[in-house]
Amino acid sequence: MKNLSDEELMILVSNGNLDIMSILFDRYHVRIYNFLLKMTRDRDLSQDITQEVFYKAIKYRSSYKKGKFSSWIYTIARNIFSDHYQKQKNKDQRLDDIQYKTEEQNNNGIEDIETKEQLHLALEQLNPSDKELIIMNRYQGIKYQEIAEIIGSTEGAVKTKVHRAIHKLKEYYLQKI
Template sequence: MKNLTDEELMILVSNGNLDVMSILFERYHIKIFNFLLKMTRDREISQDITQEVFYKAIKYRSSYKKGKFSSWIYTIARNIFSDHYQSQKTVAQRFENIEYKIEQKEQDHIEIKETSEELYRALNQLSKTDKELVVMNRYQGIKYQEIAEITGSTAGAVKTKVHRAIHKLKDHYLQNI
């Protein structure tokens, strides 16, 4: 079973073989969690949403249409993340409520952590869409074509949007330091 592609495994799941979902979970839960952690900066919320992603993948398995599995699962993650934060009034309030949880283990890491915080602050100054694109492409390493499938766009448009978002991020970062 582990030799099968993600898509072949998901077809088995959609046909009722729910035990196979454990293989897909093993392949994707860390990637989904890391994506959500970059978006929320909160481990507990990211863990909760990751669990919900796989719960919904099982619940709505019949909606899987034999496309690229990773695009389908990231779309679910994006939608749940979006729903989670739409309950709050404004984007500014959403990110004000997120606690910064950075552990300090050694004195040498202070500069790296400060840079990381500045980068995160700059990332939070981007629109939700720009932030999402930067996180998916630069932090998660998702290719433009796959992001296009996830967002319902074209690879060329995604490439342009990512490029523009990176320039905005750079401008915000330089303003903060």
């Protein structure tokens, strides 16, 4: 079973073989968690949303249309993340005002920590869609075509948006130095 592609496994899951989802979970839970952690900077929240992603993947397995599994699962993650922050907005909180928990820092030296923090501060200044694109492309290594499928756009538009977002990030980063 582990030799099957993600898409073949998901077809089995969508046909009722729910035990197979554990293989897909093993393949994707760390990537989904890391994506969400970069978006939220909150380990507990990222774990909760990651669990919800796989719960919804099982619950709505019949909606899987035999496309690229990774696009489908990231779309679920994006939707849950968006829903979470829409609820926060409804509580009169803006995305920019949410307090993030401090990441555990490793001992790479003070300069590395300062550089990472400056980069994080610059990333936080981006609007949520630009931030999401940079995280998917640069941190997660998701290809433009797949991002286009996830966000419902074209590959060319995604390339342009990522390029512009990186340019904005660079401007914000250089302002901090």
